[in-house]
Amino acid sequence: MKHIFGPVPSRRLGRSLGIDVIPYKTCSFDCVYCECGATTTKTCEREEFFPLSELLGELDKRLSEIPSKPDVVTLSGAGEPTLYSRMGELITEARRISGLPVAVITNSSLLGRPEVEEELLEADIILPSLDTADGETFQRINRPHPMCSLDSIIDGLERFLKRFEGTVLFEILLLDGMNTDDANLEKLENALSRFRTDRIQINTAVRPGTVPGIAPVTMEKLTRIASRFGPGAEIIAGTRVEAAGxxxxxxxxxxxxxxxxxxxxxxxxxxxxxxxxxxxxxxxxxxxxxxxxxxxxxxxxxxxxxxxxx
Ligand code: SF4
CATH class of the missing domain: 1.10.10.10 (Winged helix-like DNA-binding domain superfamily/Winged helix DNA-binding domain)
Structure with a gap:
């Protein structure tokens, strides 16, 4: 089975059955904290990287093998899932086959595109991320493809989240000394005030990234920062490691x-x-x-x- 993994325990989603929709490290970003290694294909071109029928066939087979149903089917991968060009159909069919809610993890980079927005509206849960609302910091941390503009990502998020009726678990990853200063946090707060979110989930780099010297933020500082984002903010740093089942x-x-x-x-x-x-x-x-x-x-x-x- 090449594309289905799990169910894996996830604090954010419960027991999650993953569909890997992207070739290894095909991404619109090359984040310095990426746990999956350096991006090998940096692109904003969407493609049907694997036939839709192959992904759905594997999902169907895996569901018939596991004794107890997971809580959710999640589109993810070691890269950016929204680069999969038949994502809308995949979400609809995965929900029909599994009878489960479908979640999509995204770095938000393609949300300025109308076709991506339309397809993502099919999902039940969306887990978008935004680590900064400052252009220079965005370049330093996320190292995006030249076609990714931070302004269009923020505008795209605002527009999409106004229309989306499912659950929004919004992730911010903080790196000490890179996006934790007052100016950065203030810009982020302003951007977040434009988004509809159910929860804001604050994370930090708990494992080595792709460049040396990435510094995690202490729990004390994370708690202080989380309080700036209001009662809907929670710290999720470290919980994935603990959740390893x-x-x-x-x-x-x-x-x-x-x-x-x-x-x-x-x-x-x-x-x-x-x-x-x-x-x-x-x-x-x-x-x-x-x-x-x-x-x-x-x-x-x-x-x-x-x-x-x-
Ligand atoms: S967006 Fe996700 S997969 Fe892509 S480089 Fe960043 S952390 Fe890695």
């Missing part, structure tokens, strides 16, 4: 046991073990963080090795 650990065990036998790239691991790339990339991040594996650069590739092998 039995299924996540089974993936960790499989990856570790293969890496004890031979060094592999993330693609090798994903292909050999049949684990979709977003899950593979996240588990690799956790294993590096806990010191169980290490990363080496060889030629063009990043190889991972179990430290027990040495």
């Amino acid at each position: 039995r299924e996540d650990r089974a993936i960790e065990d499989k990856i570790l046991s293969l890496l004890k036998r031979r060094p592999c790239t993330a693609n090798d691991l994903s292909d050999s073990l049949g684990i979709p790339m977003p899950e593979t990339a996240k588990v690799i991040g956790r294993l590096i963080e806990s010191g169980l594996i290490r990363e080496d650069l060889h030629g063009q590739g990043r190889f991972y090795t179990s430290v027990e092998r040495e």
Whole structure:
């Protein structure tokens, strides 16, 4: 199964069955904090990267295998899901097949486009993000494709959220010293005052990103900042790590046991073990963080090795 992962426990969504709709690290951004690694294809071009029938066929099969229904089907991936050009049909069909609400995680970059807005209106839950409303900081943190304009993202979010009738879980990721100063937070507050949100979820980088020196924000400071965004704001930093359940650990065990036998790239691991790339990339991040594996650069590739092998 190449495109379906989980169900995985998610504090934001409950038990979530993921559909990976994007080739590994195809994204309109190249965020310095990305847990999935550096963006390899930076693009704003939408495509049917995988046939719609293949994604739906896999979803149907996976649903027939799991004993208890998850809470939600989530369109995500190690990249930007709204780049999938048949997203509207995918949402409608995924809901029909599963009988479950469908959530979409997005970096908001394509929301200025009318066709993306129309398709996203099909979703039941949307998890958009915006880390800053300051142009220079946006370039420094999110490193967007040249066609992404911050003003059109903010205008697009405002327009879309006015029309969208489902649940909006809005994420802001804070990096100490990059988007936590007063001027930045004030601009963000002004932008947020234009959006309809059900919850504002504040996060920070809990794992290594794609550039050295990314600094997480302390819990004390996060609490202070969250209070600026009103009673609908909550801190979600760290909860994803805590939420790693039995299924996540089974993936960790499989990856570790293969890496004890031979060094592999993330693609090798994903292909050999049949684990979709977003899950593979996240588990690799956790294993590096806990010191169980290490990363080496060889030629063009990043190889991972179990430290027990040495
Ligand atoms: S964090 Fe999300 S938006 Fe940023 S580069 Fe990674 S996949 Fe793209």
